[in-house]
Amino acid sequence: MQTPDTITLPLTGMITVALLAFPFISGLLCLFIPKQAKQVALVSTLIQAILTAYAIYLFNINYRSGFLANMQGIVDQPWITQLGVKFFVGLDGISMLMVILTNFLLPLIVLSTWNREFKQSSLFYFLMLFMQSALVGVFISLDVFLYYIFWELALIPIYFIVLIWGGENRIRITFKFFIYTLSGSLLMLAAIIWLYLQAGSFSIGDLYNLRLDLSSQRWVFWAFFAAYAIKIPLLPFHSWQPDIYTTAPNAGAMLLSGIMLKMGIYSILRWILPITPQAVLAYADVAIIMAIVGVVYASWIAIGQKDFKRMIAWSSIAHVGLITAGVFTLTQVGFQGALVQMVAHGVNVVGLFFVAEIFLSRLNTTQMENLGGIRQLAPVFASTFLIITFASAALPLTNSFVGEFLLLNALYETSYWYAAIGGLTVILGAVYMLRAYKATMLGDVQQVAGFADLSLSEKMVLFPVVALIVALGVYPQFIFNLTDESVKFLLFQIDQHLATTH
Amino acid sequence: MEQLAWLIPVLPLAGFLLSIFFGKGTSKNIIGSIASLMILVPFILTVSIFIPFVNSVDHEPIRIVFLEWMHIASLSINYSIQLDQLSLMMMLVITGVGFLIHVYSVGYMHDDENFHKFFAYLNLFVFFMLILVMGSNYILLFVGWEGVGLCSYLLIGFWYKNPEYNKAANKAFIMNRIGDLGLLLGIFLLYLRFSTFEFNRIAFEALQIDPGDPLIRNATILLFIGAIGKSAQLPLFTWLPDAMAGPTPVSALIHAATMVTAGIYLIIRSNVLFTLAPFTQEIIMVVGLVTAIFAATIGLKQNDIKKVLAYSTVSQLGYMFFALGLGAYTAAYFHLFTHAFFKALLFLGSGSVIHAMGGEQDIRKMGGLKKYMPITHLTFAIGTFAIAGIPPLAGFFSKDQILASAYAHNPIFWVLGLGGALLTAFYMFRLFYLTFYGSFRGTHDQEHHLHESPKTMTIPLIVLAVCSVVAGFVNVPEVLGGNHWLDRFFADILAGTTFILEGQEHAHLSQTLEYILMAVSVVAVLSVIFYARIRYNKNGHVPAGDGESIPGWQKLLVDKYRIDELYDAVVARPVVTASSWIQKIFETNFFDRIVNGVGQVVILSSRTVRFLQTGNVGFYVFAMAIGILAILAANLFLN
Secondary structure (H helix, E strand, C coil), X not given: CCCHHHCCXXXXXXHHHHHHHHHHHHHHHHHHCHHHHHHHHHHHHHHHHHHHHHHHHHCCCCCCCCCCCCCEEEEEXXXXXXXXXXXXXXXXXXXXXXHHHHHHHHHHHHHHCCCCCCCCHHHHHHHHHHHHHHHHHXXXXXXXXXXXXXXXXXXXXXXXXXXXXXXXXXXXXXXXXXXXXXXXXXXXXXXXXXXXXXXXXXXXXXXXXXXXXXXXXXXXXXXXXXXXXXXXXXXCCCCCHHHHXXXXXXXXXXXXXXXXXXXXXXXXXXXXXCCCHHHHHHHHHHHHHHHHHXXXXXXXXXXXXXXXXXXXXXXXXXXXXXXXXXXXXXXXXXXXXXXXXXXXXXXXXXXXXXXXXXXXXXXXXXXXXXXXXXXXXXXXXXXXXXXXXXXXXXXXXXXHHHHHHHHHHHHHHHCHHHHHHHCHHHHHHHHXXXXXXXXXXXXXXXXXXXXXXXXXHXXXXXXXXXXXXXXXXXXXXXXXXXXXXXXXXXXXXXXXXXXXXX | CXXXXXXXXXHHHHHHHHHHHHCCCCCHHHHHHHHHHHHHHHHHHHHHHHHHHHHCCCCCCEEEEEEEEEEECCEEEEEEEEECHHHHHHHHHXXXXXXXXXXXXXXXXXXXXXXXXXXXXHHHHHXXXXXXXXXXXXXHHHHHHHHHHXXXXXXXXXXXXXXXXXXXXXHHHHHHHHHHHHHHHHHHHHHHHHCCCEHHHHHXXXXXXXXXXXXXXXXXXXXXXXXXXXXXXXXXXXXXXXXXXXXXXXXXXHHHHCHHHHHHHHHHXXXXXXXXXXXXXXXXXXXXXXXXXXXXXXXXXCCEHHHHHHHHHHHHHHHHHHHHHCCCHHHHHHHHHHHHHHHHHXXXXXXXXXXXXXXXXXXXXXXXXXXXXXXXXXXXXXXXXXXXXXXXXXXHHHHHHHHHHHHHHCHHHHHHHXXXXXXXXXXXXXXXXXXXXXXXXXXXXXXXXXXXXXXXXXXXXXXXXXXXXHXXXXXCCHHHCCCCHHHHXXXXXXXXXXXXXXXXXXXXXXXXXXXXXXXXXXXHHHHHHHHHHHHHHHCCCCCCCCCCCCCHHHHHHHCHHHHHHHHHHHHHHHHHHHHHHHHHHHHXXXXXXHHHHHHHHHHHHHHHHCCHHHCHHHHHHHHHHHHHHHHHHHHHHHC
């Protein structure tokens, strides 16, 4: 007979490891069958998505591990014993959600490249799948050193993707990107080493049990936060972002904005809040103000953009700014709003970059002044793009309304002004999205003659995007249920920490 | 029948999906019939819920919860409906007038290549409008609120090849969004106080609060900002006249009868809160009255048949807000109700005229249409008399009730209100005579094509005309032998307001005074009509052409006080210009410089170290190596 302590969970460590390793292994396969690399990549990401679905099915949302909420599928093996580094991974609701985001978006991102022939395509798809593994690794690591390794590994493939297949000025721009993220990472590394010296371990549990004094918390907070603020990016660490989003091949931009920047927000939840809560309390307002100023600033700049991709880049800064602000409200509603909005933003931004890809593949430009009147020639495309446009503008019953609503509601409880200023995104978001839609799609056909409507593979990207937009907008409760336990635990951990430090 | 209430919004949604997915290539008659049916059935369902509800003893509101939408900690939002006096009356108007306008559109839009999309959007609009009035909480109201904004956007820009129309569509949506932010913040503020979004719980708990509470004051001001945007009041009204870019049935349904009245609905729905906030009520009263008169003066000098009606709508909505500000919630709803019929009638009538004129909307080029279009003429006449407030047509009763409340508040308001009504009478009869009387001023070609519209268009006109005659009888005052049915029917939803105001003295007009006020206003309106008749019918005066010079103050009216130009210069253009300025100043000159400076330092220093010569990746590996070395060092140090 099993006691509750020894209950065997259906979600085993085997599955966690499989989720981590499978993309990388099939990526290697791409290198060996270069002719069919695209097909291999698609099949692999689909299998990975099915595996993820299976993991959701096995995931027990009500399970309490007594350690990190409903963390399950745990593997805890010694790895670099000299350093005390362990291969320690597992999934709680929040990790699960991020893994879902990663693994469900990847097939769409691979499909988005279907009509494009890359030189050295096997390398391209290898890097993409490599990145998928690294991203999953970031989201499931419970050993902070392991986490750091995945964090850095995720940077390598995207760096090469932009460097090799990017557009204008890619060398200068990737260098900038690289320096930026690296300097952030080094700060984080320093903090990680310091934490190790304090706790004597890299394990998440030991770090969570650390009770640092306030001044130590402060610098650890800033060391981590700088890395994340760059990755997200928050003002004033953003200036790498519009350039790289614009020059990256669209699939790369999707990886960057759809998933990779969520590493930053996820990491705030996982590594900053529970370890340095006193510093978080002290700096929450600073972080929120940085984020909110970024919302207005980036939205405003987005209005004046002439290039569609660059507009998406700026709008993305605005959206993730609001998400970050919500995280720092330290409320259940704020956390849930941030989580649901991360998913929504991931879906929408993949849709938007794919729209850019469609412009680019047909007309070889994303300059809005060279577009216009497409609706007349491509009604299906126009309708799907319209839905994505309004989803980005957070219309109710679309996915991002749920997130925006919860985030603003949470901010309102912190301060009226945060919500009122952050809420300007309601107006500004409509302004830049509708302007872009009008400029690219409406009016009479002049420069876009012969614009073909969506092909089958294009529909297979955009239709799921639209379906996710509506499904998450109408019934987001799935996400709340999945993450409920973890979010509550996170708040509990923070409270407990604050209660026991002096 | 209550169990079938969910079908009321779901059927129009189904109609939308059918038209959008299967409409292309399907016969227009089938699309039109299905789309109309998807509104007719909900109308019948509404009636069959309404009748037993009216006959029930206690008028208990019907509340049904269907599905959980968001549930986090104590925040809980459901898909749930609340059917009471107010929502049922709104639903009757939405589905009833909506159905007529669907039928009308079958004829009006017959030659449009995107016929199926038109009906899809129209169905979708009705869906959202029903969500707006049926939802049992502020969030569902907001869903409907934004949803109708979306449909308004889609239908204003329906003829998307025209850049001007697209601009009007964007303008409408964005201006509405300004109001929507206010509404959203207002809802958050209410949630902060009441920890719920449900109407009934907020209204109930608000009864514990003393009048003048600052939080309630702020919340109601924010809600009212939302109403200003949606119901096109000063200063957010300029989108509505531009919204006339949409097909005329859209103007009738969305931009006259239903969507723009959402602001009125919001305030009546929140009447307890507004009653608790006398300061907000003052603001509403002033905004409403000023808008009513301001828009009416613009209406005096417009020559586009739809623009006249659009300003008239803004003005009439101003009257409704005026009434709300006076605390006369039922009077406001009453006017909303009658206005829905006669304004829909007038718009559809203008559509019939435009249809016959081959798209011409300038009344200076019309004239004498009476003999070509007898049904349109007759029904339009009824609408015009109704809006002017001639007894016993609908507009008389509702406007009279508002004016009576105004007098009870302060006779000055009565004078101002009556002034607005006289302006309305004048520009409406100006429009009427210029369109239907005198000699035809259009081209020979147009004259040749003049014809009465098909039955699908004239029958809705006739039905609406009948409604414009009888709708006023739902609330005939005692002095005219009526029983104030609507007032008594609405007593329950205004119970909270009554409770709060209990004990306060109510200025009641004496019977004689009421007779006098009515007589004065009717005589004044009749004189104005008579004047308009002499000027435009007998003397055949035609407004000056576009090129002709017009005296200063009249020019200002023709130019709509140049508010659009003002907003463009003060808001729209600066926002866009500032965008590129910000980018230039902060991005190019500030952030980029810093980053490039840092980059330079890195490059220079790495040159000295001679590490970077193998390229960026070398630097990366170097950094990683340093990191690992640091860890090893730390580890050794510890041991």
